[in-house]
Amino acid sequence: MSATVLYMSMSVDGFITGPNDGPGNGLGDDGQRLHDWLWTGGEAGGASGVPGRPPGPNGEVYDEMLTTGAVLTGRRTFDLAGAWAGDHHDGVPIFVLTSRIPGDTPHPLVTYLTDVATAAERAREAAGDKDVLVHGARTAQLALAAGVLDEIQIHLIPLLLGQGRRLFDHPGSDRIELELTRIVNGPGATHLRYRVVK
Amino acid sequence: MSATVLYMSMSVDGFITGPNDGPGNGLGDDGQRLHDWLWTGGEAGGASGVPGRPPGPNGEVYDEMLTTGAVLTGRRTFDLAGAWAGDHHDGVPIFVLTSRIPGDTPHPLVTYLTDVATAAERAREAAGDKDVLVHGARTAQLALAAGVLDEIQIHLIPLLLGQGRRLFDHPGSDRIELELTRIVNGPGATHLRYRVVK
Numbered sequence: 001m002s003a004t005v006l007y008m009s010m011s012v013d014g015f016i017t018g019p020n021d022g023p024g025n026g027l028g029d030d031g032q033r034l035h036d037w038l039w040t041g042g043e044a045g046g047a048s049g050v051p052g053r054p055p056g057p058n059g060e061v062y063d064e065m066l067t068t069g070a071v072l073t074g075r076r077t078f079d080l081a082g083a084w085a086g087d088h089h090d091g092v093p094i095f096v097l098t099s100r101i102p103g104d105t106p107h108p109l110v111t112y113l114t115d116v117a118t119a120a121e122r123a124r125e126a127a128g129d130k131d132v133l134v135h136g137a138r139t140a141q142l143a144l145a146a147g148v149l150d151e152i153q154i155h156l157i158p159l160l161l162g163q164g165r166r167l168f169d170h171p172g173s174d175r176i177e178l179e180l181t182r183i184v185n186g187p188g189a190t191h192l193r194y195r196v197v198k
Numbered sequence: 199m200s201a202t203v204l205y206m207s208m209s210v211d212g213f214i215t216g217p218n219d220g221p222g223n224g225l226g227d228d229g230q231r232l233h234d235w236l237w238t239g240g241e242a243g244g245a246s247g248v249p250g251r252p253p254g255p256n257g258e259v260y261d262e263m264l265t266t267g268a269v270l271t272g273r274r275t276f277d278l279a280g281a282w283a284g285d286h287h288d289g290v291p292i293f294v295l296t297s298r299i300p301g302d303t304p305h306p307l308v309t310y311l312t313d314v315a316t317a318a319e320r321a322r323e324a325a326g327d328k329d330v331l332v333h334g335a336r337t338a339q340l341a342l343a344a345g346v347l348d349e350i351q352i353h354l355i356p357l358l359l360g361q362g363r364r365l366f367d368h369p370g371s372d373r374i375e376l377e378l379t380r381i382v383n384g385p386g387a388t389h390l391r392y393r394v395v396k
Contacts (some may be wrong), residue, residue: 012352012376012392013366014212030373144358154210158378158392160342162371168211173360175228178210180356183383190378190390193357194210 001125003150004072004143006134007065008167009034009189011157015164016137024082028164034157037189038062052166058186061155068132070095070123074139075112083107088133093120093126097139120148149196152178156190200322201348202270202341204332205263206365207232207387209355213362214335224278226362232355235387236260256384259353267328268293268321272337273310281305286331291324293317295337318346339368342394350376350392 010016011034013110018028027034037058050123053059071088075098086107088094094110097119101112113119120143123132134140134149143149178194185191203328208214209232216226225232235256251257269286270351273296276282284305286292295317311317318341320331332338332347339348351364378390383389 012350012390014364033373152210156390158376160366160371160374160376162373163369166212169359171361173358175231175360176358178356178358180383180388183381183388185378185381190381192210192354192388 002069002127002129002131004120004124004132004134004148005068005151005153006140006149007155008135008137008140009037009155009157010167011159011161011164012170013160013162014166016167017165018161021080021165023080026082030161031164033159034161037155037157037186045146054056054186056186057191058189061153061184061186061189061191065133066090067094067130068133068152070132072097072123072132072139073118074135074136074144075138075154076138083110086110091125093121095126097136097142116142117146117148120146124129124156126151132157137167137169140167141173144176144196145173147198151181151196152194154194155191156192157188158190200267200325200327200329202318202322202330202332202346203266203351204338204341204347205351205353206333206335206338207235207353207355208365209357209359209362210361211358212364212366213359214365215363216359217361219278219363221278228359229362231357232353232359235353235355235384244372252384254384255382255389256387259351259382259384259387259389264288265328266331267325268330270295270317270321270330270337270341271357273297274336275334275377281308284308288293291321293321293324295334295340309382314340315344315346318344335363335365335367338365339371343371344372345396347394349379349394352390352392354388354390355386356388 021028064091070092071094078096093117096112098112176196181195182193216229219226264287268290269292276294294310336371375395379393380391
């Protein structure tokens with residue numbers, strides 16, 4: 001059974017980017033620090049700016065991310081990531097949640113949608129028996145509110161960033177119970193996987 | 199060597215109380231949920247509102263808290279907790295950080311102080327070779343900024359509370375690196391212990 005799984009690196013104080021995130025500075029000031037676990041010991045090395053498969057426990061989580069059969073992402077994350085050059089991994093379809101459908105979609109793998117429940121459904125169908133990788137704070141929030149987010153995989157980074165963009169910044173939303181299903185502890189990241197209790 | 203150790207229960211989305219916390223509702227609406235791990239299977243039971251030693255891994259962390267030799271707490275936490283009736287545990291001295299020293303101090307174990315560095319120093323001295331238990335979000339923030347918080351023990355609760363008071367709510371503060379030193383996973387709480395890298 002395909003599940004929608006949010007994968008996000010988050011500091012202990014809840015941030016997923018540093019401050020001043022925007023075009024050309026997608027992770028914000030110092031925000032790259034949140035993704036060091038993808039680089040540490042990785043094949044590609046940090047110098048190139050291209051993450052590679054990290055060794056050890058972090059590599060297991062990395063592999064798992066890349067076995068997903070579709071990507072569901074927010075428009076902001078998608079644009080700031082340069083659309084992953086049109087291919088997030090292995091040519092799986094990418095569903096982009098946006099408030100305005102753009103006139104042209106230059107990437108054949110990419111579908112823009114405006115409704116989170118529809119986007120999640122389409123992504124599930126496309127993923128077949130594989131999971132759907134979900135990215136983006138706003139998309140996570142909308143998916144949680146719509147009841148279409150099944151799991152949350154947080155890469156918890158031993159860091160107090162102090163400022164930036166929060167993963168969970170939605171005062172007033174309903175209380176949601178989670179169930180911890182797995183802990184993987186790698187160098188520089190503790191991977192906590194939760195099931196959303198519905 | 200005595201260390202100052204912050205002990206706080208926090209939801210995955212970063213809250214330490216529910217909304218509307220205040221006199222008579224110290225943990226805020228639904229905030230009691232964050233402390234269920236102290237009740238689950240505890241001796242005293244939840245009905246009485248008095249936590250008891252929980253069994254298993256949670257009990258180990260509970261025991262550790264109660265081996266601390268002094269308490270350093272914020273005034274707000276102290277007052278909302280009813281001053282712990284004057285004795286947090288085992289008659290250890292309690293140092294309360296406050297902006298205004300009250301005229302009378304009815305509890306002989308309690309000392310009010312206005313400077314966090316002084317309060318931390320006094321608490322360390324009082325604790326001898328034991329650790330200092332630190333409580334309170336604002337006090338944690340001030341202690342971090344002053345460089346007098348040594349460790350952070352977060353009881354991470356599988357819950358998105360959606361609203362309330364955050365443990366780390368200090369936009370603009372400096373980035374602080376942590377080092378994960380221990381994970382204890384108990385029913386309903388994952389205890390993550392970090393050393394503050396100075």
